[in-house]
Amino acid sequence: MSEWIDVVAESALPAGSRKVVVTPYAEIAVFNLDGEFFAIEDVCTHDGGELASGACEGDQIICPRHGARFCIRDGRSLTPPAYENIDTFPVRVENGMVQVDLDD
Template identity: 35%
Template sequence: MTQWIKVARAEDIEEGDVQRCDAAGTCIAVFNVGGTFHATSDICTHAYAHLSDGYIDGETVECPLHQGLFHIPTGRAMSPPVTENLKTFATRLENGNVFAEIEIKEDR
């Protein structure tokens, strides 16, 4: 089951910046790319590093650990050593807040 979860205030993420947040137990990075908000997994798929600590250049983020590149809007792995794409999350802006659609695990 998915749910829309408030992950950030839009005014807190300047254009070209990123904010790390925890959404329902998932560590995500919320990027402001040219005024459009994107959300991806915050953890690099190559080795454990927070992409929110990485270098942002336009629509790409460089992992701070081994300098692999990801395309922010799609999560696509763009250069070695990364080969596995990032998980991305749909986003929407509502009343100045950024929401991400997150899968909620139900305990049974």
């Protein structure tokens, strides 16, 4: 069963922006990539550090600690030193709220 939670108003997350939200599951980074919303767990699989403060290039987030790259769209690990993918979460917009499904 889905567990959709409100994370941010759609209007508060313009294209190119991101927001970290604390959920019962974990800290989740929500991104607006040209009008599409994506959510990833805010943890680098290389060393457990946070990711959301890293630079974004297209649909990639770059770990601010050691430079590993991950795909924001699907969580794939793209470069060393990270070899494991990061968790992603389904995202939808309902009544102007960006929601994340924690039960997927």
